Amino acid sequence: MSRAGLALAALFALFVALVLRPELMSPLLRLVAEPGQVLLYDRQPIRVLVGWHLALVAAAGAVACAVGVLLGVLVTRPAGADFMTLARMISNLGQTFPPIAVLAIAVPLLGFGFEPTFLALCAYGLLPVFENTVAGLRGVPATVREAARGMGLAGAQRLWRVELPLAAPVILTGLRLSTVINIGTATIGSTVGAVGLGEVIIAGLQSGNTAFVLQGALLVALMAICADLALRRIERALTRA
Amino acid sequence: MIRVSGLRKSFEGVTAVEGLDFEVAHGEVLALVGTSGCGKSTTLRMLNRLIEPDAGHIEIDGRDAREVSPDALRRGIGYVIQGVGLFPHWTVAQNIGTVPRLLRWDRARVRARVEELLELFGLEASEYADKYPSELSGGQQQRVGVARAMAAEPAMLLMDEPFGALDPVTRGRLQDEFTAIRRRRGITAILVTHDMDEAFRLADRIAVMDAGQILQIDTPERLLRGPREGFVRQFVGLDDRALRILSLHRVRELSRPAADAPAPNQWVSPDDTLREAASRLIWEAGDSLAVVEEGRVTAEIRAEDIWRTGARGAP
Numbered sequence: 001m002s003r004a005g006l007a008l009a010a011l012f013a014l015f016v017a018l019v020l021r022p023e024l025m026s027p028l029l030r031l032v033a034e035p036g037q038v039l040l041y042d043r044q045p046i047r048v049l050v051g052w053h054l055a056l057v058a059a060a061g062a063v064a065c066a067v068g069v070l071l072g073v074l075v076t077r078p079a080g081a082d083f084m085t086l087a088r089m090i091s092n093l094g095q096t097f098p099p100i101a102v103l104a105i106a107v108p109l110l111g112f113g114f115e116p117t118f119l120a121l122c123a124y125g126l127l128p129v130f131e132n133t134v135a136g137l138r139g140v141p142a143t144v145r146e147a148a149r150g151m152g153l154a155g156a157q158r159l160w161r162v163e164l165p166l167a168a169p170v171i172l173t174g175l176r177l178s179t180v181i182n183i184g185t186a187t188i189g190s191t192v193g194a195v196g197l198g199e200v201i202i203a204g205l206q207s208g209n210t211a212f213v214l215q216g217a218l219l220v221a222l223m224a225i226c227a228d229l230a231l232r233r234i235e236r237a238l239t240r241a
Numbered sequence: 242m243i244r245v246s247g248l249r250k251s252f253e254g255v256t257a258v259e260g261l262d263f264e265v266a267h268g269e270v271l272a273l274v275g276t277s278g279c280g281k282s283t284t285l286r287m288l289n290r291l292i293e294p295d296a297g298h299i300e301i302d303g304r305d306a307r308e309v310s311p312d313a314l315r316r317g318i319g320y321v322i323q324g325v326g327l328f329p330h331w332t333v334a335q336n337i338g339t340v341p342r343l344l345r346w347d348r349a350r351v352r353a354r355v356e357e358l359l360e361l362f363g364l365e366a367s368e369y370a371d372k373y374p375s376e377l378s379g380g381q382q383q384r385v386g387v388a389r390a391m392a393a394e395p396a397m398l399l400m401d402e403p404f405g406a407l408d409p410v411t412r413g414r415l416q417d418e419f420t421a422i423r424r425r426r427g428i429t430a431i432l433v434t435h436d437m438d439e440a441f442r443l444a445d446r447i448a449v450m451d452a453g454q455i456l457q458i459d460t461p462e463r464l465l466r467g468p469r470e471g472f473v474r475q476f477v478g479l480d481d482r483a484l485r486i487l488s489l490h491r492v493r494e495l496s497r498p499a500a501d502a503p504a505p506n507q508w509v510s511p512d513d514t515l516r517e518a519a520s521r522l523i524w525e526a527g528d529s530l531a532v533v534e535e536g537r538v539t540a541e542i543r544a545e546d547i548w549r550t551g552a553r554g555a556p
């Protein structure tokens with residue numbers, strides 16, 4: 001196994017261990033805790049929080065990916081060029097609008113919990129996927145596009161067999177950025193009652209328990225790093241082919 | 242067979258190509274030559290409808306090109322793109338098999354055809370079939386580009402500077418290969434090049450283009466003997482036209498009977514050009530040369546015959 005592979009395996013193992021056996025973190029947490037404080041978050045099992053956190057990020061990532069790629073494909077077709085400005089605006093808006101503001105707007109409409117957070121993450125994750133899809137498709141060399149047309153590949157065949165496969169590594173970079181950002185951003189969902197690791201951090205902030213904050217932050221960071229490394233490996237594998 | 246008449250195309254009001262009329266017969270290679278930007282690629286790309294002409298008529302094998310859907314038309318015409326344009330994410334075999342797969346040939350037939358073409362272009366199938374384009378040299382990539390265009394046995398080939406951007410040695414080798422493949426298979430093609438020598442070597446007829454128009458279209462020899470005033474004269478180059486004319490002829494055309502004998506020191510073979518024979522005669526300061534096949538003298542060629550072929554007013 002390569003060094004990057006080993007690092008990923010080690011970090012992932014550490015993450016799984018800390019999720020299944022949170023008490024392994026106690027010695028570290030004791031360093032920041034006030035005497036007599038509870039060290040480990042105990043209102044919900046950590047693995048339940050991690051499960052929901054992942055589900056939230058994955059669901060939002062899937063939607064951001066589908067919508068972002070679709071928009072990116074659309075605006076790079078000759079017929080869709082007019083939508084470029086509009087699509088850019090929508091996806092920029094999603095990114096620049098603070099997720100917390102999306103929550104503020106979404107809660108009255110969708111209620112508390114999973115749904116408003118999901119919406120905020122979808123909006124937030126859209127831009128990197130969209131921008132990278134456009135960049136990836138535009139980056140297909142003109143000679144290759146000319147060849148595909150000249151050989152008689154129909155429009156859809158050119159897209160599926162030539163343009164998307166060649167753009168795939170760049171699109172995947174966008175998906176990776178989007179995912180990593182959202183793993184962190186998902187923590188704010190806990191302010192509106194979405195189940196996730198943000199709950200641990202917020203509980204710590206509310207009760208002045210630094211150990212909780214550290215535990216939650218460490219788990220989120222580890223999750224983000226593992227996702228980043230794993231997706232990088234897939235990108236590299238795609239680029240090589 | 243291709244028939245083009247009155248073809249015109251302009252981009253944003255600027256004329257790229259105008260008033261083109263030409264025909265390419267079955268089995269013929271027509272070269273389009275001219276300086277860069279004179280409209281060669283534009284002409285080629287109108288033939289397979291990568292660009293739609295503003296006016297004019299294109300007939301391919303007796304059918305109006307507009308009556309065939311662009312994709313179907315392109316699958317029936319081999320296209321060698323300027324700049325090669327291999328699909329970087331596909332292997333050599335997948336690249337060559339592009340059009341056969343679009344035409345839904347079965348797997349075994351595609352594979353057989355790919356191997357046949359690799360062999361034809363001197364690339365060992367077991368070594369090269371599964372390589373990616375980035376693993377090939379420039380010359381190998383261009384070979385694959387031409388093989389890909391020929392894969393589905395198209396009625397004709399459009400080749401846009403197929404041997405461009407190569408060192409002279411590789412270029413010469415590919416040109417020889419093309420000639421050899423032509424002799425074995427028969428190829429109908431339009432070859433775009435800015436290199437007059439390449440046109441002389443490979444084409445049956447040459448169309449000299451300038452500023453979007455064909456100034457003269459003729460066989461290489463007639464172009465050399467009677468170029469029109471102005472650009473054609475300049476582009477064809479008259480300094481060494483006698484030698485160029487000699488290089489269009491083969492020794493066998495002029496050989497005279499000679500007594501059987503073992504090969505002497507200096508000789509030519511029947512397929513050598515008269516230019517090569519002339520060069521050897523000058524070097525030897527002789528007035529005749531033995532023509533040798535398989536180590537035996539079979540004929541002779543005389544200097545006076547060669548000089549007469551290269552002279553003004555020769556038939």
Ligand SMILES: Nc1ncnc2c1ncn2[C@@H]1O[C@H](COP(=O)(O)OP(=O)(O)O)[C@@H](O)[C@H]1O
Pocket residue numbers: 252253256257275276277278279280281282283284
């Ligand atoms: N798609 C295009 N849009 C605008 N101008 C073009 C386009 N394609 C070619 N041209 C112009 O048409 C002229 C002929 O180009 P081209 O056929 O590519 O020349 P060649 O292949 O002989 O070098 C050039 O002036 C070029 O700038």
Ligand SMILES: [Mg+2]
Pocket residue numbers: 278281282283323401
């Ligand atoms: Mg050109």
